[in-house]
Amino acid sequence: MVVHYQNGIVSPDGVFAFSGTAEQVEKHECLAKTASVIRACRQTNIMVVYVNIGYRPDFPELKKPTYPLIESIQERGAFLRGSWDADVPDVIKPDSNDIIVINFDSSAFADTDLNRILRAKSVRRLYIAGIATNWVVESTSRYGAELGYDITVLEDCCQGFTDEMHEFAITQTLPYYAKIGNSIELTEELNT
Numbered sequence: 023m024v025v026h027y028q029n030g031i032v033s034p035d036g037v038f039a040f041s042g043t044a045e046q047v048e049k050h051e052c053l054a055k056t057a058s059v060i061r062a063c064r065q066t067n068i069m070v071v072y073v074n075i076g077y078r079p080d081f082p083e084l085k086k087p088t089y090p091l092i093e094s095i096q097e098r099g100a101f102l103r104g105s106w107d108a109d110v111p112d113v114i115k116p117d118s119n120d121i122i123v124i125n126f127d128s129s130a131f132a133d134t135d136l137n138r139i140l141r142a143k144s145v146r147r148l149y150i151a152g153i154a155t156n157w158v159v160e161s162t163s164r165y166g167a168e169l170g171y172d173i174t175v176l177e178d179c180c181q182g183f184t185d186e187m188h189e190f191a192i193t194q195t196l197p198y199y200a201k202i203g204n205s206i207e208l209t210e211e212l213n214t
Contacts, residue, residue: 024056025073025130025152025162027114030100030107032153037100037107043153046181046188055205056151056179057114062212064117069143071121073130073152073162075101076108083126092127128161137169147172149208150200151179156187163199173200176208 030036032047039045047053063070077083081096088096095101101108103124116122125134130152140148148171152159159180166173175196182188192202 023071023073023130023148023150023152023162024060024110024114025150026075026158027053027056027072027110027151027153028074028101028107029109029111030105032111037098041154042183043181046183046185047153050178050181052151052153052179052181053111053113055176059149059151059176059179059205059208060114062209064119066212068212069121069145070116070119071123071136071139072110072116073123073125073134073136074108074110075126076103076124077101077126078103128158129165130158130162131165131169132161140171145171147174149174149176149203151176151205153180154182154187155180155191155196156182160191160195160199163196167199174203174208175200176205177202178204178206 031038031043034044036044060070079102084092084096110116121139123134123136130136148166150159150162150173159175163173163175177192182191196202
């Protein structure tokens with residue numbers, strides 16, 4: 023699963039670059055690492071699922087008032103479907119065989135058809151690459167674990183708002199819900 027890897031979050035010109043995620047993604051080469059995992063999955067016929075934020079004009083999907091992060095998205099007019107901010111960077115662009123799930127909040131499972139799709143495909147194990155570790159990756163991992171999925175968070179394919187936030191999530195919270203792995207381990211496993 024590739025969660026919230028969208029231009030608005032991971033690109034230096036993105037609407038949420040100020041949060042620190044774009045700088046962290048570049049600093050830790052997360053796009054290249056995630057691209058290698060996606061290639062390995064496609065070569066071994068493992069389903070790749072993208073979970074992207076995607077709102078309609080005027081944000082009818084959101085209640086008002088809402089919490090500060092979502093209010094900030096609305097104020098900036100961010101992640102509107104079809105916008106550059108909502109698009110996935112070219113280096114990890116979905117292909118025609120990938121599944122794209124649209125969500126509106128921090129968990130990839132909340133109010134989406136993700137669980138239905140995974141159950142229909144008899145998927146039990148999830149590998150998560152996502153931004154931000156301390157936000158969407160944590161929320162998705164918790165919800166997924168509660169639904170009974172075996173989850174591995176690919177720590178080098180995730181980044182937080184800061185190194186400290188990422189590290190805290192990887193060492194202090196996520197191990198309660200998921201295994202912690204990395205792109206090299208998964209790629210080697212898939213290539214054997």
